[in-house]
Amino acid sequence: xxxxxxxxxxxxxxxxxxxxxxxxxxxxxxxxxxxxxxxxxxxxxxxxxxxxxxxxxxxxxxxxxxxxxxxxxxxxxxxxxxxxxxxxxxxxxxxxxxxxxxxxxxxxxxxxxxxxxxxxxxxxxxxxxxxxxxxxxxxxxxxxxxxxxxxxxxxxxxxxxxxxxxxxxxxxxxxxxxxxxxxxxxxxxxxxxxxxxxxxxxxxxxxxxxxxxxxxxxxxxxxxxxxxxxxxxxxxxxxxxxxxxxxxxxxxxxxxxxxxxxxxxxxxxxxxxxxxxxxxxxxxxxxxxxxxxxxxxxxxxxxxxxxxxxxxxxxxxxxxxx
Amino acid sequence: xxxxxxxxxxxxxxxxxxxxxxxxxxxxxxxxxxxxxxxxxxxxxxxxxxxxxxxxxxxxxxxxxxxxxxxxxxxxxxxxxxxxxxxxxxxxxxxxxxxxxxxxxxxxxxxxxxxxxxxxxxxxxxxxxxxxxxxxxxxxxxxxxxxxxxxxxxxxxxxxxxxxxxxxxxxxxxxxxxxxxxxxxxxxxxxxxxxxxxxxxxxxxxxxxxxxxxxxxxxxxxxxxxxxxxxxxxxxxxxxxxxxxxxxxxxxxxxxxxxxxxxxxxxxxxxxxxxxxxxxxxxxxxxxxxxxxxxxxxxxxxxxxxxxxxxxxxxxxxxxxxxxxxxxxxxxxxxxxxxxxxxxxxxxxxxxxxxxxxxxxxxxxxxxxxxxxxxxxxxxxxxxxxxxxxxxxxxxxxxxxxxxxxxxxxxxxxxxxxxxxxxxxxxxxxxxxxxxxxxxxxxxxxxxxxxxxxxxxxxxxxxxxxxxxxxxxxx
Numbered sequence: 001x002x003x004x005x006x007x008x009x010x011x012x013x014x015x016x017x018x019x020x021x022x023x024x025x026x027x028x029x030x031x032x033x034x035x036x037x038x039x040x041x042x043x044x045x046x047x048x049x050x051x052x053x054x055x056x057x058x059x060x061x062x063x064x065x066x067x068x069x070x071x072x073x074x075x076x077x078x079x080x081x082x083x084x085x086x087x088x089x090x091x092x093x094x095x096x097x098x099x100x101x102x103x104x105x106x107x108x109x110x111x112x113x114x115x116x117x118x119x120x121x122x123x124x125x126x127x128x129x130x131x132x133x134x135x136x137x138x139x140x141x142x143x144x145x146x147x148x149x150x151x152x153x154x155x156x157x158x159x160x161x162x163x164x165x166x167x168x169x170x171x172x173x174x175x176x177x178x179x180x181x182x183x184x185x186x187x188x189x190x191x192x193x194x195x196x197x198x199x200x201x202x203x204x205x206x207x208x209x210x211x212x213x214x215x216x217x218x219x220x221x222x223x224x225x226x227x228x229x230x231x232x233x234x235x236x237x238x239x240x241x242x243x244x245x246x247x248x249x250x251x252x253x254x255x256x257x258x259x260x261x262x263x264x265x266x267x268x269x270x271x272x273x274x275x276x277x278x279x280x281x282x283x284x285x286x287x288x289x290x291x292x293x294x295x296x297x298x299x300x301x302x303x304x305x306x307x308x309x310x311x312x313x314x315x316x317x318x319x320x321x322x
Numbered sequence: 323x324x325x326x327x328x329x330x331x332x333x334x335x336x337x338x339x340x341x342x343x344x345x346x347x348x349x350x351x352x353x354x355x356x357x358x359x360x361x362x363x364x365x366x367x368x369x370x371x372x373x374x375x376x377x378x379x380x381x382x383x384x385x386x387x388x389x390x391x392x393x394x395x396x397x398x399x400x401x402x403x404x405x406x407x408x409x410x411x412x413x414x415x416x417x418x419x420x421x422x423x424x425x426x427x428x429x430x431x432x433x434x435x436x437x438x439x440x441x442x443x444x445x446x447x448x449x450x451x452x453x454x455x456x457x458x459x460x461x462x463x464x465x466x467x468x469x470x471x472x473x474x475x476x477x478x479x480x481x482x483x484x485x486x487x488x489x490x491x492x493x494x495x496x497x498x499x500x501x502x503x504x505x506x507x508x509x510x511x512x513x514x515x516x517x518x519x520x521x522x523x524x525x526x527x528x529x530x531x532x533x534x535x536x537x538x539x540x541x542x543x544x545x546x547x548x549x550x551x552x553x554x555x556x557x558x559x560x561x562x563x564x565x566x567x568x569x570x571x572x573x574x575x576x577x578x579x580x581x582x583x584x585x586x587x588x589x590x591x592x593x594x595x596x597x598x599x600x601x602x603x604x605x606x607x608x609x610x611x612x613x614x615x616x617x618x619x620x621x622x623x624x625x626x627x628x629x630x631x632x633x634x635x636x637x638x639x640x641x642x643x644x645x646x647x648x649x650x651x652x653x654x655x656x657x658x659x660x661x662x663x664x665x666x667x668x669x670x671x672x673x674x675x676x677x678x679x680x681x682x683x684x685x686x687x688x689x690x691x692x693x694x695x696x697x698x699x700x701x702x703x704x705x706x707x708x709x710x711x712x713x714x715x716x717x718x719x720x721x722x723x724x725x726x727x728x729x730x731x732x733x734x735x736x737x738x739x740x741x742x743x744x745x746x747x748x749x750x751x752x753x754x755x756x757x758x759x760x761x762x763x764x765x766x767x768x769x770x771x772x773x774x775x776x777x778x779x780x781x782x783x784x785x786x787x788x789x790x791x792x793x794x795x796x797x
Contacts, residue, residue, distance in 0.1 A: 003508035006770060013775040014782075021783055147328065160782045164531075167783075168737045 018156040025159055028170030032179055038079050038186050039131055042095040048103075051076035051302065053186075054092050055109030055236075056084040062236045062286050063109070064295040065185040071299035072306070074104070078186035083123025085114050086213050087140060090220045094136045102227040105306065107298075108220065109234045111284070112203075112250045115213030117144075125151070126161040181288075189288045195277040201242040203283075209246075209253050221261050232305065233258060233265040237294055240274040242283035266301055268294070323363035325573045326526055326787075333360065334577060337482075341581055346503045350473050353500075353581075357482040361445075368444035371408060372480065378404045379454045380475045383461045383468035394462060401458040405451040412443045417650040446486035448647055450479050452612055457493045459616055466493045474500050481583075483574040487567070489586040489608035496585075504582030509763040512770055514579030516760045519777040521572025522785075528745050529566035530786035532558045535742065540704060543713050548724045551717050553739070559704050560697045561746045564593065567606070586611075591754050596675040596688030598664045601696060609647070613640050633669065638662040653702040653711060660699040745784070 051074055053063045059080025068076045079092045089108060096103075121144035122128075131137045132152040142148035151157055162170075169179075181189040224231040233254070244250070251269075258265045273279055279290025286294055323329050337356040344352055361369055382401035386394045416438060423435045457478070460466035469475040478497050479485075539546045539554040546554070571588040578585045586608045595601035602610055618640040625632035638659070645658025667673075678688040705711040717723070759765070759773060 001508070002767065003511055006508070006512055006767060006774075009767070009771045010774045010778065013771060014778040017775060017779050018782060021779070150328075156782070160785060160787050164738050164741075171737075 015156070018159060022156045022159050024174060025162065025167070025170045028173035029166065030173065032169045032173030032177065037127070038081055038092065039095065039128060039137075041077065041186065042079055042092050043098065043131060043134060043137075045077075045100075047075065047077070048101045049077040050074035050104045051107060052093070052096060052103045052105070053078045053080060053107045053109065054089045055080045055234075056089070056111055056114070057082045058111055058236050058284060058286075059109040060186070060188050061190040061281075062291050062294050063107075063298065064187045064291055066187075067292060067295035068299045068302070071296065072303050076185070080109070080186065081123070081127075083120070085117050085121070085123075086110075086216045086220070087117055087121055087144070088123065089114070090216050090223075091136065091140050093220060093223060095134070097223070097227060098134075098136065102229050105230045105232060105302065106224055107232045107234055107302070109236050110254065111235075112244045112246055113205075113207045115209045115217065115250075115253070116207040117210050117213040117216070118208060121145075124163065124166075126158055126163070126166065129155075129158045129161070187291075190281055190285060190291060191287055192289065193281055194287055195239060195280045195282065198241060198277050201239065201283045203242060203244045205245065207244075207246045207250070209249060214253070214257070217257060221257075221263065230306075231263050232302070233263055234298065235265065235267045235269055236298075237268040237271055237273040237279070237286060237290070239277065239280045239283040240270070264305065266298065268297075271297070273297070323360045325570065325577075326522065329363065338580055342504075342506050349504075350471075350477055350500055353481065354473055354477050357477065357480040357485060360482040361480065361485060364445045365442060371412075371444055371447075372450065373476075375405060375408065375451065375454055376472075376476045376479055379458055379479075380469065380472055382458050383475070384470070386458065386461050387468040398458055398462045402455055405455050409447055409451045412441060412447055414650055415441065449488045449490055450485065452490050452609070452647075453488075454479055455616070456490065456612060460493050466497075469493070469497060481578075483577040483583075484585055487570050487574075488606075489571060489574070489588045490612050491586060491608065492611075496583075499583050502582075507582070510582065511580050512774075513761060513763055514576045514581075516576070516770070516774060516777070517579060518573050518576030519774065519781065520760055521569045521574075521576060523569075523777060523781050524565040524572060524749060525569030526785035526787065527780060528742070528749060529562050529569055531738075531742050531745070531784075532562035532565070534786065535738070536562050536704070540706075540710070543710060543717065546717070548717055548722045551714060552724075555701055555714065555718065556694065556697045557743065557746070560593070560693070560700055561750075563700065563703075564589070565746075565749070591750070593693055593750060594689060594754055595692050596678040596685060597668050597673055598661065598692055598695060599668050600675040601692055602661070602665070609644070613644055617643060634666060637665055637669075641665070648703070652708055653705055656708070656711075657699055657702040660695075660702070664695055664699075741784070 051068065051072065053059050053065075053068075053076065055063075057080065059078060060082060061080075063078045063080065065076045065078050068074075079096065081088050081092065084092075093106060122141065125141055125145055125148075128137050128141055129151055132141070132148075138148065138152060141151070145151075147157075151161070181191060183189070221231060223229075235251075235254075251267075254265065257263070268274070273286075273290060273293050276290070276293075279286050279293060281287045323333060333356070337352070340356075341349055341352050358369060361372070379401055382397050385397045386401075389397060419436045419438055426434060426436075457466065457469075457475075461468050469478070474497065477500055478491075478493065481496065484491065536554055536559045539550055539558075543551065568589040575585050575587060588607050590604040590607065592601050592604040595604055618636050621639055622632050622636035625635055628635075641658040641662035642655055643658070645654040645656075645661075648654050648657070675688070678684045701714050702708075702711045705714060759769075765773070
């Protein structure tokens with residue numbers, strides 16, 4: 001009898017305490033972040049956008065919609081997500097199309113690890129916890145995480161799955177601190193620090209290109225075709241002294257996809273921007289100044305593409321418009 | 323099956339419930355089936371290896387008991403050879419082939435290479451082979467009767483709480499417990515549950531948290547600043563490995579206790595040891611007892627004719643074998659040699675923990691010295707090869723770069739490190755001074771509820787749940 005009493009009280013006390021901690025965590029995170037979550041904007045945002053940028057942290061930190069909008073005279077949104085590979089890139093588009101008019105243009109930005117989905121299919125599942133009732137979100141999470149059904153039905157597990165950084169942000173938020181870097185329409189400023197010494201960076205990680213990853217890319221292309229959305233691929237700048245072990249294979253694959261589906265690729269891998277160490281926080285991420293330079297160049301290229309409205313078969317832009 | 327997995331969260335209560343509702347007569351069968359299921363979560367085929375060794379040692383035990391002295395030795399040798407042979411084959415074969423191929427290359431045979439067999443080490447093999455050897459030796463010595471019930475003997479080897487990473491139990495401790503009827507004792511179950519929870523905290527909150535820091539540093543030792551490296555070497559890795567393994571042991575102990583079994587406690591606050599000799603009597607106690615009883619003592623006894631050298635040879639042999647038991651590679655041999663050298667120095671200069679404990683200052687110096695020596699020797703334990711060990715030592719002592727900026731400028735790193743260090747300190751102090759609150763069967767219900775709820779809260783709020791096997795599984 002004592003055991004059952006013990007279990008019952010422990011469960012009640014623990015659940016109550018965890019509920020309190022969870023509400024504090026959410027409050028802290030809301031205080032800390034100064035912009036709305038991208039997933040929330042994609043699913044429930046009221047605005048319809050002309051241009052939608054989808055990609056990873058390299059999109060989030062690189063594409064400034066304020067600049068894009070001012071040059072293209074259109075309404076754009078940066079739906080980049082930290083750590084995203086093709087699964088999350090595609091998911092953002094699916095979420096957006098559920099309740100919005102299809103955008104005129106989707107710009108999908110890739111990195112060498114974009115099609116490597118086996119190692120880490122979803123970067124931060126906890127970011128999706130509050131959207132688990134959405135069928136598209138739940139389908140993707142349950143496909144790659146066996147715990148998804150638990151996450152859906154046991155809300156306080158959010159606190160268990162949150163990363164250290166997210167927990168620290170919640171604590172900072174509760175203490176009244178706010179995120180230093182400003183955001184605008186999904187874009188995040190990435191500060192002003194830069195690579196001090198121009199030395200070689202060897203990325204020897206063996207990023208696989210998984211067939212399921214390529215299938216998801218094909219799904220994204222099909223979705224755009226079905227919704228009459230123009231699709232553009234980009235590979236945003238990386239520091240010129242960085243060498244990826246798997247770079248050649250990656251571009252071979254991506255170029256083949258572009259050729260097959262007649263999708264232009266704005267490849268900034270060898271762009272002028274790549275040679276300025278003062279533009280880079282680290283070899284794969286631009287700082288705010290670098291992002292400004294890139295956004296100007298990207299906006300001009302998008303303008304040229306949309307205004308000319310030409311079919312750019314097999315044309316891989318490497319224009320140095322900056 | 324991992325203890326820190328969702329499957330275990332279902333497996334454990336189901337098995338415990340079944341264990342208590344079925345009659346005592348059939349409980350061994352329940353545990354045996356559960357243990358087989360627990361093991362098959364990895365490579366099911368390796369169950370056959372386990373069964374083979376069980377049959378060999380079970381038969382050997384009976385034959386040793388029945389046979390004449392001359393034959394008994396032969397049977398013991400066959401049993402030990404079978405166990406050691408299988409262990410060596412799975413654990414060291416690839417390494418031996420690699421070394422042989424490297425040697426062939428050195429002597430100019432570049433077109434010839436010995437073939438590799440792509441074999442995986444059956445998980446926990448080092449543990450259950452040592453437990454099996456312990457059984458046959460004890461039967462041989464006449465200190466343990468040969469087990470006639472094959473199922474009970476199989477359970478002695480396969481009892482799921484200690485199947486994968488010990489403790490390595492003597493037959494005298496574990497075998498009789500399978501025959502004793504266990505009653506449903508609420509107080510004991512609560513104590514077992516609290517011990518398990520504390521084990522989970524050590525593993526999931528501390529070891530896995532430290533693991534991510536340690537892995538990051540060791541994956542790129544060349545770029546890590548000396549301060550980061552120093553913190554990793556002196557603090558993070560030693561406590562990661564301690565909390566990982568002692569966490570596993572606590573979960574094993576607690577799970578067994580819930581069902582009424584008492585396993586050997588593998589750790590007794592080793593980082594409060596005053597000498598290295600004392601450290602090794604408090605760290606992985608069941609393994610060190612095994613080496614003491616079956617390697618050190620017999621060897622020292624056999625060599626006693628050569629005087630003090632016998633102790634020296636016995637110490638070095640024991641620690642080198644212990645190093646090799648832990649892993650394949652020269653780094654583990656060096657790790658063993660370092661322990662042997664320090665213990666020899668302690669023996670030579672008669673540095674005893676009983677003497678040091680008399681003065682508070684000597685006590686503090688003893689603890690700091692012992693912890694530092696262990697931490698530095700663990701560089702060889704953690705490094706993937708000797709080259710990396712030397713690189714780490716060089717970055718720490720020769721080619722140094724002690725800039726605080728690498729650690730202190732990033733506020734998230736600071737927060738992460740502070741949380742990790744706080745948990746380490748809190749756990750060590752709790753273990754040293756308050757562990758009795760977990761073990762006390764006479765706590766009031768409210769006290770037990772407060773302790774358990776606090777541990778649940780810590781576990782769920784600060785646990786790292788995207789991980790990770792236990793380090794000692796690889797051994």
